[in-house]
Amino acid sequence: MSFKACRALLTGVSMLALAACATASVSQEVVPAVAEPVAVQTPVRESTAFTLGTDQPRTPEQLAMSFDKADLSIRVMPETKTIDAVAVLDFTATAPVTAVVVELDTLLTVTSVQVDGDELSADDEWDNPEGRMTIRLGRTLATGETVSVRIAYSGAPRVAPQAPWDGGFVWAATADGSPWIATAVQPEGCDIFWPCIDHPLAEPKRVDLHITVPSNLSAPSNGRFMGTVDHGDGWTTWNWSAANPNTYAIALNIGPYDEVRSDYQSRFGNVIPISYWHLRSDDPAKVAALFAQFAPMMDFYESTVGPYPFGDEKMGVVETPHLGMEHQTINAYGNAYKLDGKGYDWLLHHELAHEWFGNQMTNRNSDDMWLHEGLGSYMQPLYLRWLHGERYMQAELQEQRRDLINRFAVVSGAERSEDEVYKSDVGPGLDLYNKGSLIAHSLRMLIGDEAFFRSVTRLVYGTPDPRPGDFAPRYGTTDEFLAIVNAESGQDLTWFFRGYLYQAALPELRQTREAGELALEWITGDAGAFPMPVEVEVDGVRQTVVMTGGRGRIAVPARAHVLIDPDNKVLRRDVFLEEWKAAGSPN
Known part of the structure; x- marks a missing residue:
């Protein structure tokens, strides 16, 4: 399903099951492997x-x-x-x-x-x-x-x-x-x-x-x-x-x-049953093709985050008459085997992410829901890199960037209900997914792979070296994640979390070029210090500008070509995207 279609269905309410809608491109026309479920009309009886x-x-x-x-x-x-x-x-x-x-x-x-x-x-x-x-x-x-x-x-x-x-x-x-x-x-x-x-x-x-x-x-x-x-x-x-x-x-x-069933040999030494319950009428070739994705996805998550949390039970998937949702050890799958040109099933992959980000590590309050949705959504671009290389990861990140809303902060700092975070008219809505993922990417680019992935593992398991059988499901908060990131990076990154998570507006990088110098200054939603270093390419030569107090300067020849952040490591305001949306784009 395309992101536009998901938006039309969501009408302001975003679900765990549909985080990947925020990154899914328009699917290719394919014949579904199974006929659409026949709707059974039933009068609506409403709960309180x-x-x-x-x-x-x-x-x-x-x-x-x-x-x-x-x-x-x-x-x-x-x-x-x-x-x-x-x-x-x-x-x-x-x-x-x-x-x-x-x-x-x-x-x-x-x-x-x-x-x-x-x-x-x-x-x-x-x-x-x-x-x-x-x-x-x-x-x-x-x-x-x-x-x-x-x-x-x-x-x-x-x-x-x-x-x-x-x-x-x-x-x-x-x-x-x-x-x-x-x-x-x-x-x-x-x-x-x-x-x-x-x-x-x-x-x-x-x-x-x-x-x-x-x-x-x-x-x-x-x-x-x-x-x-x-x-x-x-x-x-x-x-x-x-x-x-x-x-x-x-x-x-x-x-x-x-049921299609097999055993997955974990990289941690244990053997995990994997099962897919599909309709008997499904095309066997499509069933086999989807089931073949289970083991590579498991290997990705185990190598990226840590051991599959429920290895003594199973990794299970069941075909459902609705699009899907993560249900611990029995994820719902209703994507009808659709292809989208990315080489994997986005719904299957995203729901599997929630075994780690949602079931093993559950947020203590919905105000921290980005720990489920943002980190879970970041796994999709990372998996594309795992499968196909850097270009595919960057393309996925750009789809997420294009669809940001930036109307409400991802984290409010107060206790919130699910409705208050999932409904985009009162809370971050789809920014839980897209913005959360892009914040995670900027954090990784800032502190490096080792510190980032160790931080994620500690958040999920409560230990940097989890092994099957020596951890239990736990609860996590944004403050806890900040403390872990600070410990792993050896830096105080309160400014990073405050500037990205607690502000609706994206940090803006203002540029002034005169008298042979380029002056850069970060402006954040609360006018707080934001010392995010910035890579600058001057006539093809890169250097990193240290932004002490949120400001920095470098010498730039008069006719030199300057490219800010050439690898798009830093999430920031892009006026051209705002103009595109104002001209009638989605969102």
Whole structure:
């Protein structure tokens, strides 16, 4: 899909799944490997405003709980477009607490709530106004005590109006009429179809999934495959177990799938299962061509960032009736095998980036979302260099540069919700991707490859030398990344982060040439010092101008040709691009 098409669909809301839209060029016309999914018209039933938000402040009760495990048994009924589910949630009190508080969409009817096996009565002992369920324990749970809550619920979950941008369930059908079902709930959160604490800092330590579907369908999902149980009545349960999953990354994927499977020999010595679940009707040659990309992409990420974070589970991809989204160990792929002349599938590559930037390292707050999107998006130009050389990387970076918005700062410095950063009318929107990537490139050009890549690895794993089995998913912030970069580079780069991330306007390099000298001066959005060194080419000879205090001078002969920043290492204001946009370009 072209970036223009993505923009038309986004209408202000950008998704993790679509970061690569910001860099994707217009695809060549090709015949899709699989027919477009047949849309199933369903009346829109709307969730509450609370449920449709995510990353909302947690209650005191939620802050006093550690989420140990979610055991989810979900029967998915394609004919009625409904689910019937039981969730068993285990918690440990980290402070005295008298209630368990979780979120669950009010579109789903709760039929039973039990605490440690005892049935509770609605209203008196539990309620779920607006989708925030409070379950009163009837006693004070002491620090260190555990509690198990069982919630039975059923009904028709929210249908995604435009997955994955506006999410929920996708009830589609393949060309032959087989059910083809997926969930995509990143902007709305896990509570669309299972009771959870809908906040990135409230990940359960483990989620076990038992997904029951018609026996002629498959249900690939997160984590390690634990086998199937054929009930002999036309229904089969698929069992999965995932450690430390992002809550919105728990995904249901149901369809007439075949699996292509292999083992990837990691450069770190472990063997990782890799799987692709595709529609049985797909062109085998296109399936094989896409699957052949898995191992090179894994090798790129492992050599660039570090070990695949979930090697003891799998690297999985499933074909979906929506464009795509990163779902930990089971990334959604709906790009229909389209080619765009770059020699790799951009959607597959970008979603895989989020296994590192999003699932292994999760931002502590949405204000730091560029750590997911910007660093993840920078992996695409780096991969093009890995595959084809410098020209392809520079072409990709230029596409990103051309599409900057620069209306809001990438980082505000305050707590933000997802809507406040993804919607471009109130936050950075697509600049999370493009500008974040270009900032990462300028940082790499400034401090060098060794310091840059060691900084990225430390951010992702919490250590500069990760090895399979000796790290766990973690949370990161922009301030932490700055501290890491300072340590690795031996410099104080507060000015760099402030000048790029905390300002909407790009730094402007003003030039004055007179009396045999070229004078350069950086102007930033907050008028702060910006001592970014600048390479200058004078009649083909390069030199680096040290910009002490944001100013520098060099001697330049009267008729010499001067080229500023010949390798485009520095992200800065380009007036000619602003004029082009003002004349009627996209954005």
